[in-house]
Amino acid sequence: MQDIEDYLVKERDRQLQELKQLLSIPSISALSEHRGDVRRAAEWIRDSLSRAGFHHAAIMDTPGHPVVYADWLHRPNAPTVLVYGHYDVQPVDPIELWESPPFEPTVRDNHLYARGASDDKGPTFLHIKALEALLAVRGTLPVNVKFCIEGEEEVGSKHLDAFLDEHRDIFAADMVLISDTTMIRPDLPAIVYGLRGLAAGEVELRTASSDLHSGLYGGAVPNAVHALVELLSTFHDPDGRVTVDGFYDDVLEPSAEERAGYATLGHDDEAYRKSLGLTALHGEPGYSTLERVWVRPTLEINGISGGFQGEGTKTVIPSVATAKITCRLVPNQKSDHVLERIAEHVKKHQPKGAVAIFHKGHGGKPYLAPYDHPAIQLAAEAYAYAYPNKAVFTRMGGSIPVVETFSQLLKVPVVLMGFGLNEDRFHAPNERFSLDNFDRGLRTLCYYYSQLGDTWSSR
């Protein structure tokens, strides 16, 4: 890798200047007045890919902001990596909290400050520059590469699913590589290999045909809020375990190896509790906080509503009450199955004098990468080339919709190599990207891409 190291040292100033150019484009996808800027960022990415040595670099239109495509496909027997990233950024409000203007990239304390520095222009840029380095120094790549850099991630990637479905031949690949997550600590990189899925629904309780006067009827008739409380109180045991029959049917327990890995991360429950302003944490016995959030499913009431909610008092017996519910699912739960179990539970626990209806909503699959796959194991090792430690394997309690999209559409592993840090202020004022991670990230990716062909063919 000495050839690459030499190149990176020589080219560093130019690369940093280029990243500053990209960061100076206010490509805020949420604000229509920045529509032109968003397109300008797409053009910048396209040109940058072209100059790096990629072919077919193009702006592909969607009903919203465009997707940038490019490829290098000259290794017929090697795997194809699809690199996903996004060039759009969050709005900058509250602007007065920025120490330097959000679109005037500024280096302070070995950090590059700008909106999009870490989310996600910086990390996306590293992939382009790593591959540019390999092409420049070695004239070829050990694997095939395609790029899919979108401009609507910060507004929910709303057109991406249909776009990828329409162009699935173009984006076909053997794995997907994304750098849009965070590391555990500056010295401890992380690869996210599991995400929770979702199952949504709403419980509706009805009693009388209209709200009733609590003086004239109170004591003799059911109350929809009482009935809803009675029903909802059957969903969890006092410890927080979900008591819906069959809810845990398909839950994959984490391996001893995975749990041991999480335990090494040294999660500080007390600091976590304090930071959230809680008097106590609350969750399933037998699991650590990280396990509760990463590998255990939940049934959460997101909202409840019924009767009078204005100022003061209204002496009404509510006739309708509702609760919105989402479950976070873990492998191998299926949202259809979970929603069906909840519907049965609601039916079975329908309070006397009330009619209980469960309206099933949308679902999203949990994701679990085959983390013994050599392409994923190599990713963890690649970090060790540039960082003091190899990456740990972590999960995330939330969902990344684009991971689900790629996973379902292409049926290939999605590898999430993060270079951001929690302190990098994604979505907040003074967003930044550590120049350490700029340098180490580039080296990590150069190492990764350079080894991937051999690693893949050796499996």
Next chain:
Amino acid sequence: MQDIEDYLVKERDRQLQELKQLLSIPSISALSEHRGDVRRAAEWIRDSLSRAGFHHAAIMDTPGHPVVYADWLHRPNAPTVLVYGHYDVQPVDPIELWESPPFEPTVRDNHLYARGASDDKGPTFLHIKALEALLAVRGTLPVNVKFCIEGEEEVGSKHLDAFLDEHRDIFAADMVLISDTTMIRPDLPAIVYGLRGLAAGEVELRTASSDLHSGLYGGAVPNAVHALVELLSTFHDPDGRVTVDGFYDDVLEPSAEERAGYATLGHDDEAYRKSLGLTALHGEPGYSTLERVWVRPTLEINGISGGFQGEGTKTVIPSVATAKITCRLVPNQKSDHVLERIAEHVKKHQPKGAVAIFHKGHGGKPYLAPYDHPAIQLAAEAYAYAYPNKAVFTRMGGSIPVVETFSQLLKVPVVLMGFGLNEDRFHAPNERFSLDNFDRGLRTLCYYYSQLGDTWSSR
């Protein structure tokens, strides 16, 4: 009573014409454009009292609509009756449902149709005309009488408490007589001798210092809605009995005689259930529907709120949730005591990881007339003079604020002699007053007033 009977027959047309005059004044207290009409009705009442033979007939101003006063105080050793009524009426919307215009009193099918016919111009008018008859025929009254006819009952009598408190010497009396309630059936009059009181408050549950993302935190932290459900589920047992320690401390059980009386009313639970659109009634075991509403206290959640309540789904863990609560109290419960017991309950059942606060609200005393008082017993018998049955003694599950006001201010019995019927459409289009009740009501009141002096002195 033949002298009175003869007079009433002779004067009936004139009396009915006069009532039509009063009913043709659109004295809608809620609408400012009718302010002049409201005053006109007050003037009409004042003049009518004057012509009937009362003294000191006057319009007494309040910060809102005025109160009409008049008296006849020429029996120094006899009791003084304070007659309360109201000359204001409800708005008439939806006007298109009226078969004849609301302020053009029309007789159809032996009913007088007009806004205010039964609530409360008609019944108030009966008192004036009954006393006018006694004065005209016999030249004197057996008791002293004062009138307090207000113009803000339909907007909550908001200035009455302060007004009566300011003028408590003027309105001092030995009993209060009100005709603003209903009978059980056309042939079965009723005297309401008990009302429930009120105790209001709000439960507030707080967990984290802000709402949290259900993906990133779900499973490891408390949820304010779950905590509220857990807390609220401790307020009742499955049968609906309140499980707050000390809640029933001061509850006066109805006597065997009272319960036997209620049982004779033949309440039809099945028709009641159907009319409310319920799959089942729900209430405390061991009590009939009427008893549940009349003599048993309640703790009712009037509204519940927490988390996301918009369209669709939001994957949030709510950090705040609230429930509004009112209790209906029965003699001899005190709202302070009940609210204190609830506050203790909330503290005792505070869910783990949550902070539960109970905000005490306002209270209102339950009312129970001394129904063995001769003035009340006489009222029941007076009906038997004009109706096929003497009146039954009933309670009401709601509150009548003015009863509480008089009861607390004057510390004397309040007698509620109803002449309306549930079918008379109080507050609704095509409000009416049965001419049967016009005639029988007049005779009932003539009998009552004529006997009251002797009955009172014989006790």
